[in-house]
Amino acid sequence: MNFNLTDEQQMLQDSLRRFLANEYGFEKRGQIIASGQGRDNGTWQALAEMGLLGFTFPEAHDGLGGNAIDTMLVMESFGRALVVEPYLATVVLGGGLVRDAGSEAQKAAILPAITAGEHFMAFAHSEPGARYHLNQVSTKAAPSGDDFVINGHKTAVLHGAQADQLIVSARTIGADNDAYGLTLFLIDRTAEGVTVSDFATHDGHRTAEIRFTNVTVGSAALLGPQDRAAAVIEKATDLAIAALCAEAVGVMEAMNAATLEYTRTRKQFGVPIAKFQVLQHNMADMFIATEQARSMAILAASEADSDDRARRRTAVSMAKTLVGQSARAVGQKGVQLHGGMGVTDEMFAAHLFKRLTLINLLFGDADHHLAQVSDALLAKSA
CATH class of the missing domain: 1.20.140.10 (Butyryl-CoA Dehydrogenase, subunit A, domain 3)
Known part of the structure; x- marks a missing residue:
């Protein structure tokens, strides 16, 4: 296996590290954390201009067609500077799920907006008591005509309160720990019935507890196939x-x-x-x-x-x-x-x-x- 970076990857890494060293110092980071906003708009727009927010998205949707190796380079640089911006929540998790499971219409509506730094997402999946078991989902999405009514509680949602849109896992069929029966839904954070409790983690990042009480969404909100998420x-x-x-x-x-x-x-x-x-x-x-x-x-x-x-x-x-x-x-x-x-x-x-x-x-x-x-x-x- 060749572990050497390409010229383009090396240039990207060098420019990102210079930017963070010059513009994202210890004091700046402290100010962002103290603001409670979970990000700095100027920094986020700079990342967008560098092409980092669409790095792994298809070129057809304003991305650069990168892969997990490219994400590795970005995240390693973020680690060196202790960046608290919602890159993992919005780009890796939210954008990645839309890229891999979304319809062409969903991709066209969401991915370019993320790439431009104008749209924030969060993945609401973990639940109290589930520990690290991915199939342990008790949030229910019950059919109601052509719609679904969602009720449940999600915990430790990374940058959940800062997201414009949530990707929510819910059970549409089966027992609480079955692999079959999980479905993903796109839900606006400000939708009726969504209650968000925002708080800081001990490392300065933001996370949230989110409750869904009779949240009604249409079939167009499904992200990927029903029951097979x-x-x-x-x-x-x-x-x-x-x-x-x-x-x-x-x-x-x-x-x-x-x-x-x-x-x-x-x-x-x-x-x-x-x-x-x-x-x-x-x-x-x-x-x-x-x-x-x-x-x-x-x-x-x-x-x-x-x-x-x-x-x-x-x-x-x-x-x-x-x-x-x-x-x-x-x-x-x-x-x-x-x-x-x-x-x-x-x-x-x-x-x-x-x-x-x-x-x-x-x-x-x-x-x-x-x-x-x-x-x-x-x-x-x-």
Whole structure:
């Protein structure tokens, strides 16, 4: 496999990193978080002008026809700068679901608007008690003539309150944990019967609890085939996990850089603490863990677009497992080497550690995905 970037990919990565270094500093990020808006409009429009918001959309719908490897490059750069913009929610999840499951009319109406930075989306799927089981959906969509009436409760909806439109999973048939019977619906966030409770997560991002009470939608709101959305949901989740693995690598790179800089300036007994051999060993361990995570993030990105479900899911779970383990090791060592300062909000390292912690939990932690890999291997051997 060729791991070298193309000239175009390298240029994109370099320009994005320069932009973030110049325009998205620690203070700017803090202001965005404090605003409670979940994004900065100027930054979002700049990303649109760079073509990043339509990177993986078809060229026929104003996109660039990219793939998960291109998303990896973007998310890794976002991780280095701890970007809090709703790229994962709107572009990777929302736009990805429309691209993969939407009708031509839906794609034409939504994808160009996302690409232009004018439309925001969120995927409302997780429910209380479901843990990481994708088929555990109790939200119901009951037929009512030519319409559907939706009732249910969604939790931890990434940037749900900032979205113009929600993609909602609901059960149209079957038991609460059946793969068959899941359907996706496009619902305006401001529709009658939709109640959104917005709050900040500990890493500065936004999430929401959303309740649907007798929300009525027409058949035109269906996204993809009725009753058969499970496979689409799985693939969208795998693409999101691959993107998160790449972001985690960027965060770990930033933690390594911040830790090295701190140990070179912090003095003890009259010398920089970077001179102490035991600290050098710890930083070497952090570097190795980051490089191991990078290799698995590349694996996840290379398989995330595959239609081979078993191979894709195993590769993504393998990556999420090792990236989660590496993130924990790098984050803890980075904070420890910063001493007591490492957990204060004034230090970049503290925010890096918070993001690494949440990335591990999103869409299944390391233990969950390790179990997934183990089950897949046992099934294969049987």
